[in-house]
Amino acid sequence: MSLFQTKAWQSAWWDTWGRQKSFRLVRPWDGEVSGLYESRYRLKGVLPIRSLQFVGTSSRELRTPRTEYNRFSRNLTGQPLVRALQQQLESHTWTEAVFNDLRAGSEDLSALVTIAATQNWAFRIIAVDDGYAVTTSGPFDEYLASLGANSRLKLYNRRAVLESLGPVREENLWPHNSKAFFDALNAFHRERWRKDCVAGKSLTFHERFLSRVEEEGGRPLLSTLTCGNHIVSVLYNVWYRGVVYNIQAGFEQNFHKKLSLGSLHLGYAIEDAFRLPDTDRFDMLAGQGKKENYKARIATENYQFLTVMLVKSTLFRALYWMRG
Structure with missing residues (x-):
C-alpha cells in the first residue's frame, strides 16, 4: 500500500x-x-x-x-x-x-x-x-556517480554556488509553522503559475491529512531551504513505511542564473533519504516539470x-x- x-x-x-x-x-x-x-x-x-x-x-x-x-x-x-x-x-x-x-x-x-x-x-x-522514484538503499555517492554530468551538476555540484551566497539551512516546519510553509509554497506557485497551489478546501484537506497521518506512523516533512534568512525553496514530503513521497514543490524563480533551486533542494532531500536507516525509496510520483522532465533524469526507476x-x-x- x-x-x-x-x-x-x-x-x-x-x-x-x-x-x-x-x-x-x-x-x-x-x-x-x-x-x-x-x-x-x-x-x-x-x-x-x-x-x-x-x-x-x-x-x-x-x-x-x-x-x-x-x-x-x-x-x-x-x-x-x-x-x-x-x-x-x-x-x-x-x-x-x-x-x-x-x-x-x-x-x-x-x-x-x-x-x-x-x-x-x-x-x-x-x-x-x-511516475519516477529513486532507490535509496545504497550509498548516496554511488547514486550521484550514476547520473549524467548535467543532472549531477544541478542536483548536487552547484551547492557550492548556493552556499557562497549565504548560510544554507534545511528545516522541517511541521508541526509548529505549517502556515509559513504553505504561504511560501503558494507564493512560489503564484510567481510561476499565476495561482495558488493549496488554498480553500485544498488547504483544509492537507491540514487534516497531515494532522492525522502521524497516527499511522507517517512523518510530515515540510522542508524549507533557506539561504541567509530567506526561504528560497520548499518541498512538501511525507515519510510513510520506508518511502518519502514528494507531493509538491515550489521555489524562487530567477534567484541565480546558475542555480536550479528545485533540483538542488531535491538533491538535499534525496541525500537525507539515503541517510535514513528506515528508508529505501524517494518517490517523486507522477507528472513532469514545466519545461523538462527532470524526474526522468534523476530517477533510478520508473513506473x-x-x-x-x-x-x-x-x-x-x-x-x-x-x-x-
Missing part, C-alpha cells in the same frame, strides 16, 4: 469533498486499500449518470490533490481477485466506473480486463502517466499509472465513443 491509501489521506479527502448530495460512499477505506463511492451527474446537463470511483479521485466534477497507487485488494490475486472484484462491481448500480491511477501490469488491472471481457462491458484506457473506464450499456458506450 502507499501513503494515499492511509486512513489519514482517505478520510481527509472524504471529509473535505465527499460530503455532498451527489456522492455516496459504497465501500469504506480500511487503511490498506482505497474506498469506493458513487457520484451522480448529468452528461451534457441532460443524461443522468452514476459513476463509480475511488475515494480520492474525481474524473469529471472536482479538481483535488492527486491520489495515486489505487487498488482494490490488499492480498488477493488471480481468480480469487477476479471473483471478489466482480462481486463488488455487480453489487452496485452504475453507468460508468472510472478507476484512476492503477499501476500498469498490476493484478487489479488484469482482473478488470478479464471481468470486462466476460461481462461484455466496454473497457477503455483514458489516461497513461509515468506507469493507468486510468481506465468501464461502461455497461450499449447506448452509453456509443455516446462516450462519439465524444472521444
Whole structure:
C-alpha cells in the first residue's frame, strides 16, 4: 500500500469533498486499500449518470490533490481477485466506473480486463502517466556517480554556488509553522503559475491529512531551504513505511542564473533519504516539470499509472465513443 491509501489521506479527502448530495460512499477505506463511492451527474446537463470511483479521485466534477497507487485488494490475486472484484462491481448500480491511477501490469488491472471481457462491458484506457522514484538503499555517492554530468551538476555540484551566497539551512516546519510553509509554497506557485497551489478546501484537506497521518506512523516533512534568512525553496514530503513521497514543490524563480533551486533542494532531500536507516525509496510520483522532465533524469526507476473506464450499456458506450 502507499501513503494515499492511509486512513489519514482517505478520510481527509472524504471529509473535505465527499460530503455532498451527489456522492455516496459504497465501500469504506480500511487503511490498506482505497474506498469506493458513487457520484451522480448529468452528461451534457441532460443524461443522468452514476459513476463509480475511488475515494480520492474525481474524473469529471472536482479538481483535488492527486491520489495515486489505487487498488482494490490488499492480498488477493488471480481468480480469487477476479471473483471478489466482480462481486463488488455487480453489487452496485452504475453507468460508468472510472478507476484512476492503477499501476500498469498490476493484478487489479488484469482482473478488470478479464471481468470486462466476460461481462461484455466496454473497457477503455483514458489516461497513461509515468511516475519516477529513486532507490535509496545504497550509498548516496554511488547514486550521484550514476547520473549524467548535467543532472549531477544541478542536483548536487552547484551547492557550492548556493552556499557562497549565504548560510544554507534545511528545516522541517511541521508541526509548529505549517502556515509559513504553505504561504511560501503558494507564493512560489503564484510567481510561476499565476495561482495558488493549496488554498480553500485544498488547504483544509492537507491540514487534516497531515494532522492525522502521524497516527499511522507517517512523518510530515515540510522542508524549507533557506539561504541567509530567506526561504528560497520548499518541498512538501511525507515519510510513510520506508518511502518519502514528494507531493509538491515550489521555489524562487530567477534567484541565480546558475542555480536550479528545485533540483538542488531535491538533491538535499534525496541525500537525507539515503541517510535514513528506515528508508529505501524517494518517490517523486507522477507528472513532469514545466519545461523538462527532470524526474526522468534523476530517477533510478520508473513506473506507469493507468486510468481506465468501464461502461455497461450499449447506448452509453456509443455516446462516450462519439465524444472521444
